[in-house]
Amino acid sequence: MLFGRKKKNPIKIADKEIVDWKYTTCGYCSTGCSIEVGINKQGKAVSSRGVASADVNRGKLCVKGIFEHELFDTAGRGETPLYRDKYIEDFREISWDDAFDTMAEKFKAIQEKYGRDSVAVISTGQILTEEFYTLGKLTRGAIGTNNYDGNTTLCMASAVSGYKRSFGADGPPGCYEDFEHTDCLIAFGSNLPEQHPIIYWRLKEAMEKRKFPLIVVDPRVTMLAQFADMHLPITPGTDVVLLNSLAHVILDEGLEDAEYINAHTNGYEEFKALVADYDPITAAKICGIDEDTIRNVARLYAKAGAAMSIWTMGINQSTHGSDGVVGVNNLNLITGNIGKPGGTSLSITGQCNAMGTREWSSCSGLPGYRYLENPEDRAEIAEFWGIDKEFFPKKRGLFQTDIFPAIETGQIKALWLVASNPMSSLPNTERIRKTLEKLEFFVVQDAYSDVESVHYANMYLPASIWAEKNGCFTNTERRVNRITNVQPPYANSKPDLWIFNQLAKRFNHYQQMNFPETSEEVFEEMKQLSKGKERNLDISGMSYEKIEKNGGLQWPCREGEEQGAQRLYVDGKFPYADGKAKLIPLLFADNNERPDNEFPFWLNTGRVVEHFHTRTRTGKMGNCNKYSPTPYMEMNPDAADDQGIEHMSYVRVVSRRSDAVVMVQLTQRIPYNMVFIPFHFHDCANRLTLGLLDPYSRQPAFKQNAVRIEKIDQKEAAQRNVEARAF
Ligand SMILES: Nc1nc2c(c(=O)[nH]1)N[C@H]1C(S)=C(S)[C@@H](COP(=O)(O)OP(=O)(O)OC[C@H]3O[C@@H](n4cnc5c(=O)[nH]c(N)nc54)[C@H](O)[C@@H]3O)O[C@H]1N2
Ligand SMILES: Nc1nc2c(c(=O)[nH]1)N[C@H]1C(S)=C(S)[C@@H](COP(=O)(O)OP(=O)(O)OC[C@H]3O[C@@H](n4cnc5c(=O)[nH]c(N)nc54)[C@H](O)[C@@H]3O)O[C@H]1N2
Ligand code: SF4
Numbered sequence: 185m186l187f188g189r190k191k192k193n194p195i196k197i198a199d200k201e202i203v204d205w206k207y208t209t210c211g212y213c214s215t216g217c218s219i220e221v222g223i224n225k226q227g228k229a230v231s232s233r234g235v236a237s238a239d240v241n242r243g244k245l246c247v248k249g250i251f252e253h254e255l256f257d258t259a260g261r262g263e264t265p266l267y268r269d270k271y272i273e274d275f276r277e278i279s280w281d282d283a284f285d286t287m288a289e290k291f292k293a294i295q296e297k298y299g300r301d302s303v304a305v306i307s308t309g310q311i312l313t314e315e316f317y318t319l320g321k322l323t324r325g326a327i328g329t330n331n332y333d334g335n336t337t338l339c340m341a342s343a344v345s346g347y348k349r350s351f352g353a354d355g356p357p358g359c360y361e362d363f364e365h366t367d368c369l370i371a372f373g374s375n376l377p378e379q380h381p382i383i384y385w386r387l388k389e390a391m392e393k394r395k396f397p398l399i400v401v402d403p404r405v406t407m408l409a410q411f412a413d414m415h416l417p418i419t420p421g422t423d424v425v426l427l428n429s430l431a432h433v434i435l436d437e438g439l440e441d442a443e444y445i446n447a448h449t450n451g452y453e454e455f456k457a458l459v460a461d462y463d464p465i466t467a468a469k470i471c472g473i474d475e476d477t478i479r480n481v482a483r484l485y486a487k488a489g490a491a492m493s494i495w496t497m498g499i500n501q502s503t504h505g506s507d508g509v510v511g512v513n514n515l516n517l518i519t520g521n522i523g524k525p526g527g528t529s530l531s532i533t534g535q536c537n538a539m540g541t542r543e544w545s546s547c548s549g550l551p552g553y554r555y556l557e558n559p560e561d562r563a564e565i566a567e568f569w570g571i572d573k574e575f576f577p578k579k580r581g582l583f584q585t586d587i588f589p590a591i592e593t594g595q596i597k598a599l600w601l602v603a604s605n606p607m608s609s610l611p612n613t614e615r616i617r618k619t620l621e622k623l624e625f626f627v628v629q630d631a632y633s634d635v636e637s638v639h640y641a642n643m644y645l646p647a648s649i650w651a652e653k654n655g656c657f658t659n660t661e662r663r664v665n666r667i668t669n670v671q672p673p674y675a676n677s678k679p680d681l682w683i684f685n686q687l688a689k690r691f692n693h694y695q696q697m698n699f700p701e702t703s704e705e706v707f708e709e710m711k712q713l714s715k716g717k718e719r720n721l722d723i724s725g726m727s728y729e730k731i732e733k734n735g736g737l738q739w740p741c742r743e744g745e746e747q748g749a750q751r752l753y754v755d756g757k758f759p760y761a762d763g764k765a766k767l768i769p770l771l772f773a774d775n776n777e778r779p780d781n782e783f784p785f786w787l788n789t790g791r792v793v794e795h796f797h798t799r800t801r802t803g804k805m806g807n808c809n810k811y812s813p814t815p816y817m818e819m820n821p822d823a824a825d826d827q828g829i830e831h832m833s834y835v836r837v838v839s840r841r842s843d844a845v846v847m848v849q850l851t852q853r854i855p856y857n858m859v860f861i862p863f864h865f866h867d868c869a870n871r872l873t874l875g876l877l878d879p880y881s882r883q884p885a886f887k888q889n890a891v892r893i894e895k896i897d898q899k900e901a902a903q904r905n906v907e908a909r910a911f
């Protein structure tokens with residue numbers, strides 16, 4: 185008798201009639217995978233595949249990238265510019281020209297009445313580098329407001345600030361290839377298999393070839409923790425204590441690299457004095473990791489030939505985010521693990537072009553890692569752009585997270601929001617709602633018109649998205665890669681670059697300044713500004729053609745060089761004036777909202793693999809949304825048992841700010857006194873978060889909040905859920 189599939193119809197793979205494959209780079213996370221999009225006879229994008237020859241992903245894509253071609257005609261795409269005098273009125277369609285005239289007129293009138301800085305501009309990590317550069321030029325050089333920042337303050341600000349404090353400049357010094365050389369890796373608050381699946385795949389490949397210890401520091405047993413040799417379930421917000429204690433053991437046991445410390449760092453004595461207070465017994469009580477584990481990890485790390493640390497939001501999104509990054513850098517400096525193969529401090533960045541905005545947007549200063557605080561940088565850029573250097577402010581203005589309170593207090597009257605969705609992504613949604621309602625004039629420029637922030641806007645500008653545009657992204661390992669316009673702009677949407685250029689025409693300085701029309705011309709302008717021996721951010725050796733041919737190029741890539749550099753600081757020379765890095769003592773202050781009798785659970789927030797941020801994209805894509813269509817919460821089964829809460833039931837989660845209804849998923853991944861809610865869903869996690877700010881980076885502590893859980897009527901909750909999904 186025959187068993188199996190013999191009699192069944194064979195599986196047929198539909199012929200999509202692809203006639204061309206077009207090169208581009210994924211527009212979700214900062215891994216930077218090269219993608220080819222398949223185009224059929226009708227010119228429609230019908231398939232996505234990884235580029236086999238690309239060094240980053242070597243033919244692989246994750247669940248988001250593999251469906252990215254479906255993005256172009258997802259529901260809710262913006263079709264035409266919209267306007268209304270007051271946000272409570274109905275929108276009416278307007279022409280692009282009218283939109284720009286009105287926008288310029290309103291901005292100018294508000295600036296005249298309340299001062300130049302009363303108009304704020306908030307951007308993103310998700311548009312093209314050429315667009316960032318042009319927006320910066322427009323905002324700093326023509327509109328002239330100093331209240332200009334990006335959503336990167338929610339994301340990478342602590343890494344930027346920590347790199348600057350330790351090394352004298354921003355820029356992740358390592359690369360993915362470091363996995364191939366390292367002898368020990370610690371991951372702090374980074375869940376690679378879900379958030380950077382292809383970086384994880386690179387790590388796994390390296391570990392399969394050559395086993396080395398993987399240590400994961402995370403309060404949850406994440407997917408990465410499940411693959412680790414050691415998991416350190418740290419008490420939230422206490423990484424600085426652990427880092428100080430690791431340094432304590434290393435110095436106490438004489439495991440440091442004294443030669444490296446002497447030759448390449450300043451501040452050793454003060455640093456040593458501070459970490460002396462953080463012996464493992466004292467530290468264990470604060471960070472929840474036992475003293476023997478601290479000693480073991482310190483020894484493993486210091487004795488490894490090459491050791492590296494990676495981190496993401498578990499470190500950055502904290503009241504000690506910047507200090508956490510400095511702590512990681514301290515650890516690597518004292519063990520001589522910077523700039524060597526497998527020895528590095530590698531911040532895993534977030535959005536597809538979080539790096540591009542850091543490098544070129546002028547959000548925190550001037551383009552190409554130049555500073556407003558530096559008179560020579562101001563003079564150089566003013567001359568290059570053809571404007572008076574006195575037009576620039578002498579220090580940076582408000583960070584994104586300080587712009588919203590400034591709207592609240594009436595200092596800021598108008599806001600231009602480009603590719604960010606603060607109604608879902610900022611802490612304390614109710615407060616943000618009230619803040620947006622106070623604006624006199626509010627413009628949202630987004631690829632989707634159904635974004636929550638649009639409800640409060642006077643004007644909506646429909647932007648083209650991802651591979652409807654042409655330009656570059658920079659990934660986590662400083663690799664500049666190409667996005668090519670594989671599809672024409674949707675409906676009457678326009679590339680962000682075109683929008684910036686049109687608005688620029690409405691401002692006085694346009695006559696003196698040059699705003700090139702094409703991305704490639706903008707790139708050539710950026711190349712001019714990047715040239716210089718002392719500058720690490722040098723892209724003058726790149727061209728569009730060369731980038732695409734190589735599947736991306738890393739900076740620095742100087743004029744005449746065939747390839748970019750894999751690592752920074754290889755010679756131990758840092759961008760501080762004396763060429764040395766700083767060892768910085770970090771005093772821990774316990775200032776988080778903590779669980780108590782009234783709010784007994786830590787609320788931790790983050791991400792899942794199938795969704796990206798506020799779901800404007802993945803919420804509408806079949807497979808991505810199918811995996812998790814409902815706002816949910818991870819809860820420990822024992823804790824749920826004690827509260828009489830069942831798996832898959834709805835509960836109300838209450839914090840000091842507000843409440844949210846979620847479905848309970850019971851899992852041992854989460855400790856007894858903690859719950860975890862993915863922040864992707866609107867009117868959910870961020871209704872509850874407090875978001876205390878880091879003093880250096882102004883980044884919110886999204887992951888340390890206190891909540892209680894209440895039982896609710898299941899029928900009503902289910903009905904509300906259905907209604908919410910329908911909206
Ligand atoms: N699928 C998917 N991938 C993404 C994104 C997405 O939305 N979806 N977003 C991209 C972006 S912009 C970013 S910034 C990255 C974020 O990437 P990750 O930072 O890896 O993701 P998160 O889930 O936000 O947080 C990581 C971990 O930090 C832990 N954590 C919480 N508190 C602490 C703490 O006090 N200490 C330590 N050590 N850990 C803590 C959490 O338990 C969580 O597991 O992902 C990028 N990739
Ligand atoms: N509780 C909690 N909150 C968090 C986090 C957390 O871990 N926990 N993480 C924080 C982090 S790390 C980040 S990065 C932020 C993200 O926060 P946001 O950036 O506010 O969230 P996104 O949903 O990515 O918003 C990007 C918007 O840009 C639009 N868009 C996409 N491509 C384009 C384009 O090419 N042009 C234009 N004009 N628009 C485009 C999208 O439709 C979307 O509306 O969230 C933060 N919020
Ligand atoms: S790992 Fe990141 S860059 Fe690569 S396909 Fe997935 S979302 Fe895109």
Ligand SMILES: [Mo]
Pocket residue numbers: 338339340534535
């Ligand atoms: Mo992020």
